[in-house]
Amino acid sequence: MAANLAKAAAVGAMAMNGGGGNVNNNNNNPLPDCPNPRLAHYHNEDVCLNALKPTRPSLGAHDRKFIYESLKESGLGATLVPNQQTVVCPIKLESLENPSAMRGLDTTWLVENTSTNPVVLSQVIDGVEWSPFQPKILSPLDDPLATLQPGEWISVPTYESFVYHVREISSETGKPGGVVLQHRAGLIPIGNPNAYDCDANLPDVEPVNPQTAERKVEFGRTPHPQKRPCNTIDISFRNQAGCPLHVYWANRLDEVPTEGFSCGEKFKFHLGTKPAPQDFMLDWDSATKFEGSYVGHTFVARLASDPSVVIDSYSVEPTKIIDCPNLQKQQIVSSVDEQAEAEVRADGTVQNQEGGSTTAHLQESVAGLGGISSTSG
Numbered sequence: 314m315a316a317n318l319a320k321a322a323a324v325g326a327m328a329m330n331g332g333g334g335n336v337n338n339n340n341n342n343p344l345p346d347c348p349n350p351r352l353a354h355y356h357n358e359d360v361c362l363n364a365l366k367p368t369r370p371s372l373g374a375h376d377r378k379f380i381y382e383s384l385k386e387s388g389l390g391a392t393l394v395p396n397q398q399t400v401v402c403p404i405k406l407e408s409l410e411n412p413s414a415m416r417g418l419d420t421t422w423l424v425e426n427t428s429t430n431p432v433v434l435s436q437v438i439d440g441v442e443w444s445p446f447q448p449k450i451l452s453p454l455d456d457p458l459a460t461l462q463p464g465e466w467i468s469v470p471t472y473e474s475f476v477y478h479v480r481e482i483s484s485e486t487g488k489p490g491g492v493v494l495q496h497r498a499g500l501i502p503i504g505n506p507n508a509y510d511c512d513a514n515l516p517d518v519e520p521v522n523p524q525t526a527e528r529k530v531e532f533g534r535t536p537h538p539q540k541r542p543c544n545t546i547d548i549s550f551r552n553q554a555g556c557p558l559h560v561y562w563a564n565r566l567d568e569v570p571t572e573g574f575s576c577g578e579k580f581k582f583h584l585g586t587k588p589a590p591q592d593f594m595l596d597w598d599s600a601t602k603f604e605g606s607y608v609g610h611t612f613v614a615r616l617a618s619d620p621s622v623v624i625d626s627y628s629v630e631p632t633k634i635i636d637c638p639n640l641q642k643q644q645i646v647s648s649v650d651e652q653a654e655a656e657v658r659a660d661g662t663v664q665n666q667e668g669g670s671t672t673a674h675l676q677e678s679v680a681g682l683g684g685i686s687s688t689s690g
Contacts, residue, residue, distance in 0.1 A: 335577060367467070369545075391601045406495075406645045422468070429636055430463065432460070437476040445471075460482070468544045507624075509616070552585065552600040560582050585599050
């Protein structure tokens with residue numbers, strides 16, 4: 314720990330200069346590289362070569378540019394695109410649909426059945442459940458792709474704001490039973506779980522080269538690749554911390570430090586505080602930014618004015634379906650104002666309806682869930 318803090322102090326010069334680029338390029342006491350194991354099996358090329366498995370085009374859906382331009386021209390950016398939310402083992406089944414929400418950009422939802430029962434996936438449209446792969450055409454049970462046996466996983470091409478249910482299939486009747494998981498695709502909220510005293514009025518000036526008036530190279534975005542790995546997940550991040558942030562890529566770092574750096578993180582993008590600037594995707598001061606990523610990758614949000622201060626982090630994981638012991642008690646409620654029984658919040662904690670922690674079994678089961686929950690929407 315002391316060694317890490319000493320190295321963290323060595324990157325003070327980087328913090329004073331705004332923290333761009335690779336951490337190791339900004340100090341004379343280099344940190345070890347961040348963990349870099351092989352790409353997770355969800356992204357193996359042979360998965361996308363299997364014509365029987367649904368996958369999204371490598372560079373995104375055909376209408377991605379159209380949606381981006383439409384959101385930009387609306388003047389609202391992504392402000393009406395809801396946050397991602399996952400509800401595990403809901404006792405009170407409340408709708409995650411939002412009639413005022415705008416459809417966001419396309420992305421990929423990876424969902425894995427780690428329960429002991431077969432399940433069926435559905436997309437919920439105006440309260441009606443359809444096949445997630447052929448909505449408004451097939452019912453979930455009429456589409457073999459919508460059923461997952463224990464241990465199976467699947468990639469669901471989707472759009473931000475789309476809502477899904479996962480139902481357990483009864484071993485006695487072969488019909489769908491209670492809902493074991495609800496999921497809404499959406500933006501990933503970067504919050505302030507440790508209640509750091511953020512100042513929204515901190516200067517947030519784009520770092521430019523005074524000679525060329527162009528953004529400094531160390532703060533530049535990674536060029537778009539000509540081809541991306543199978544099942545690339547396009548993630549939209551939303552700054553809800555209340556102050557300007559720098560977001561770093563820590564590859565597959567499992568334990569994010571509470572302060573300083575433990576490995577050579579790389580600057581990825583800046584999150585400003587303006588919800589709808591002229592270009593909500595590219596403008597420096599925009600509160601939303603977008604990144605293609607893969608299972609296992611970790612992003613660390615740091616205070617832009619002092620990157621040694623860790624504000625929040627997010628790791629990309631598949632959404633995991635677990636066994637739910639109390640499905641017979643499930644209730645359907647029409648109100649969307651009440652909280653779900655068990656919810657994975659933006660800070661990763663699991664809360665029950667009264668606000669307390671759920672059972673240890675549920676906490677362990679949802680550890681590492683890819684579907685970050687948010688009550689914002």
